[in-house]
Amino acid sequence: ELKVEQNPLFLSMQEGKNYTIYCNYSTTSDRLYWYRQDPGKSLESLFVLLSNGAVKQEGRLMASLDTKARLSTLHITAAVHDLSATYFCAVDNFGNEKLTFGTGTRLTIIP
Amino acid sequence: DTAVSQTPKYLVTQMGNDKSIKCEQNLGHDTMYWYKQDSKKFLKIMFSYNNKELIINETVPNRFSPKSPDKAHLNLHINSLELGDSAVYFCASSKRQGASEQYFGPGTRLTVT
Numbered sequence: 517e518l519k520v521e522q523n524p525l526f527l528s529m530q531e532g533k534n535y536t537i538y539c540n541y542s543t544t545s546d547r548l549y550w551y552r553q554d555p556g557k558s559l560e561s562l563f564v565l566l567s568n569g570a571v572k573q574e575g576r577l578m579a580s581l582d583t584k585a586r587l588s589t590l591h592i593t594a595a596v597h598d599l600s601a602t603y604f605c606a607v608d609n610f611g612n613e614k615l616t617f618g619t620g621t622r623l624t625i626i627p
Numbered sequence: 628d629t630a631v632s633q634t635p636k637y638l639v640t641q642m643g644n645d646k647s648i649k650c651e652q653n654l655g656h657d658t659m660y661w662y663k664q665d666s667k668k669f670l671k672i673m674f675s676y677n678n679k680e681l682i683i684n685e686t687v688p689n690r691f692s693p694k695s696p697d698k699a700h701l702n703l704h705i706n707s708l709e710l711g712d713s714a715v716y717f718c719a720s721s722k723r724q725g726a727s728e729q730y731f732g733p734g735t736r737l738t739v740t
Contacts, residue, residue: 561728614683617670619669620668
């Protein structure tokens with residue numbers, strides 16, 4: 517069974533700092549997604565990573581995928597308060613036609 | 628225009644009751660899903676339909692019954708509600724069968740008292 521782990525589960529950081537959220541998964545996959553969820557809201561798609569070595573950037577967020585290491589990272593550069601949210605990675609369980617979500621990382625940016 | 632919509636947004640009901648949640652997508656997608664998000668924010672798939680056909684049926688009590696009258700709609704009916712059913716239920720859709728980028732509805736917060 518595919519397991520998807522994120523760390524840290526909780527992250528409190530100051531504005532202006534850089535940090536990385538890690539997403540590890542247990543079986544072969546070459547498709548990974550990052551979502552953002554604000555408190556009491558729905559999930560918003562951030563990045564779609566479809567191959568080994570894929571890198572996507574949007575504003576202060578950059579996501580990458582290493583399928584050999586079974587690892588994706590979400591890097592935050594010069595954090596701002598608006599980035600406070602819970603971030604989920606989700607992995608395509610190859611051939612199983614469903615996404616398995618990670619545990620989520622609750623990010624709080626402190627002014 | 629709302630891409631994936633759900634009704635109701637909030638649902639408070641007593642144990643033992645039967646309730647339904649409705650979902651509609653106007654994206655022209657073929658595949659729709661139901662997810663449950665528990666109090667710890669853990670998100671788990673319950674069902675998936677592709678063109679009205681049931682594709683994924685995870686280990687979910689048979690009190691939960693999805694119905695897809697057409698590919699734009701996927702409803703969730705829950706019988707004999709229990710306290711443990713309290714959660715946020717999200718509907719989602721994607722272009723095709725097989726995991727691909729999914730678009731989520733606003734969620735329905737179900738509270739069973």
